[in-house]
Amino acid sequence: MHNYIAVIFDDTGKAYKGLHALWELDGYGDITVHGTTVVHRDDWGQFQIDTKETHPALATAVGVGVGALLGALAGPAGAAVGAAGGAAIGAGAGGVVGLTTDLVRGDTREQARDETAFVLGIGQAAVIADVSEESTAPIDSRMSELGGTVRRRAVSTLRDDAWYGEYVPSRYLYPYEYIPPPYAP
Amino acid sequence: MSVNMNTSKDLAQIRAAAQQLHGAISDAAAKRGGAIKADLEAVGQKAKAVAESAKASIAAQNEAAQKRLKEAVADLEAVQKHAAEAMKNSGQAFQASIRETLLDARASVQKVSEALAAKRSAESTKTRK
Numbered sequence: 001m002h003n004y005i006a007v008i009f010d011d012t013g014k015a016y017k018g019l020h021a022l023w024e025l026d027g028y029g030d031i032t033v034h035g036t037t038v039v040h041r042d043d044w045g046q047f048q049i050d051t052k053e054t055h056p057a058l059a060t061a062v063g064v065g066v067g068a069l070l071g072a073l074a075g076p077a078g079a080a081v082g083a084a085g086g087a088a089i090g091a092g093a094g095g096v097v098g099l100t101t102d103l104v105r106g107d108t109r110e111q112a113r114d115e116t117a118f119v120l121g122i123g124q125a126a127v128i129a130d131v132s133e134e135s136t137a138p139i140d141s142r143m144s145e146l147g148g149t150v151r152r153r154a155v156s157t158l159r160d161d162a163w164y165g166e167y168v169p170s171r172y173l174y175p176y177e178y179i180p181p182p183y184a185p
Numbered sequence: 186m187s188v189n190m191n192t193s194k195d196l197a198q199i200r201a202a203a204q205q206l207h208g209a210i211s212d213a214a215a216k217r218g219g220a221i222k223a224d225l226e227a228v229g230q231k232a233k234a235v236a237e238s239a240k241a242s243i244a245a246q247n248e249a250a251q252k253r254l255k256e257a258v259a260d261l262e263a264v265q266k267h268a269a270e271a272m273k274n275s276g277q278a279f280q281a282s283i284r285e286t287l288l289d290a291r292a293s294v295q296k297v298s299e300a301l302a303a304k305r306s307a308e309s310t311k312t313r314k
Binding site: 002029032033034035052130132134170171175176 | 203204207208211212215288291292294295298299301302305306309
């Protein structure tokens, strides 16, 4: 099964432990991880993505792609607003990711905020990952041990979403374990 | 549940090399001026080496992995092309070439990783029998 997953944790530090554990499972050959990132929601309700220092245009692209994926992982209604939400979310290197008012209608913006809030509450963090897994047990078991809650969506169902062709989510996930210095083990 | 890593080792090594390539391009993109052009020359050579490894591994893989590896080779060749273009370009054309180089590298890692997943899946099925 080729799935996108979101593993929700109470804080960013726990999320990076979860991210490390995912890559460990890949190292054991239990699953194959194709890409990961960590998103967290700050006290003001804004989303932040930790990125490597890179060109601002590339960092913005990461925000757009991950924002779209986050919307899709929120469920069917989230998928409907995923494109709008994704297009409106930008990122800087370690900077704030938020909704911008000029790119999306107000009603859609509100809906996107509600949907993503359903997935990720204020102060929470999520590991977003693209994985191949023969069984859901290895990830579910390990993430549960670390206090994470796993949500999944099959890549095949995401491809049915109209926006998928424009925003190929995997492009914007790190294809290796990237943990920013403040959270490095 | 763990699969036999020895038989997947070659693909895991190719994926690791493709991951390093993506990291190198991502790091280079953060630089300015001449430093990035020097890095791009190394990127082109590295992409060529990874593509050669992937090509050499194709015959030993199952059908699904072979398909993915062939796609990865095409992406790695595109990395070489766009990195070479970036070295010649400037301004917006340069930035566009860098972006294309990074996207091609990302796509190549994805394809190799999916090839690895296909191989692990086949080995896991064999183990269960």
